[in-house]
Amino acid sequence: MKRIEVDLEEQMVRAYEDDKLVHEFICVTGDDDHPTDKGTFKIFRKQHPYRSKTYDVPMDYAMFFTEDGKALHQYHGPAPLSLVRTLKTELTEWFGSHGCVRLEEDAARTLYEWAPMGTRVHVS
Amino acid sequence: MAIYSLKTFITKQGLAGLILLSLLALPFNPAQAGQPLKPGTEVFAVAPEKVVEISYRTADFWFLAHRWQVGDRFTLIFLKKGKPLPERCLAGDGFQTVLRQLTSLKLRQTPTPEQVKEILRLHPLSTWAELVIRDDSALEPFRAWMRPVADSSGEVWLHFLDATYRVNLDSQVLKLISGGCQTLGQGKSP
DSSP, rough: OEEEETTTTTTEEEEETTEEEEEEOOOOBBBBSSSSOOOEOOOOOEEOOOTTTTTTTEEEEEEOSSSTEEEEOOOSSSSSSHHHHHHHHTTTTGBSSSEEEEEEEHHHHHHHHHOOOTTTTEOO | HHHHHHHHHHHHHHHHHHHHHHHSOOOOOOOOOOOOOOOTOEEEEEGGGEEEEEEESSEEEEEEEEEEEEEEEEEEEEETTSSOEEEEEEEHHHHHHHHHHHTEEEEEEOOOOHHHHHHHHHHOOGGGGEEEEEEEESSOOOOEEEETTTTTTTTTEEEEEEEEEEEEEOOOHHHHHHHHHHHHTTOOOO
């Protein structure tokens, strides 16, 4: 069985198949004002490409896991995600997302291709 | 809020923060053309049990499947050009096939930009069927345009946002939809 674990403290996403780690990626999650929901969810919608009308931004390789639209997706910002992640963890929450789990493009695509609908997403 | 936070950040972090923010504004990470998805990957999928509405519309035909909430049975409505009254029925087994297929659109092939340009030149989007799928989440509905691939059954061209794909779609699906209540209604099987 496949599952995705999002570690908010480490800002890491790990993908497991039958309890074996198969993918590990850095990520950036929600800021203090828009925290990523903790709990266990299921991917109920996938779409590539995707564009959020709420924020008018691209969210490619989107895999939605909460009813209000939080997803794992590609980060499209101007700076490398690794830098944004460092700034979020070391400097200020201001660099966080609005609750989504942002991934580098390769990571987002790999995870999108790997995770079928219904894959469990555990956020802690 | 964002502006306030930015000001607060700069105030707190001083010159170092300002430099960092300036660096972030630089295009370190210019947009790159992404690799195409692997064939077999769903370019769109939604859990069928969460769907509350499907609309499939061409120039002379409109199929609408609707339910007020998940768990309810779908009501199907068919409008055909030249027929003043709509056909209406409750969804039957045939509809489950349509629902299952339309909620899992798997990539067969990603055409090149030149191929897409040629397809759209020969067949402008205004001649394609419009597909809208709404689920019970807060997300905006999926909206795409669809056209059968001329030289292949079981495949359609699918266009949404700035993407055009060749995707698998059982050739039965469009036949079932065009059959109206006869093929999709309660008590009828495909």
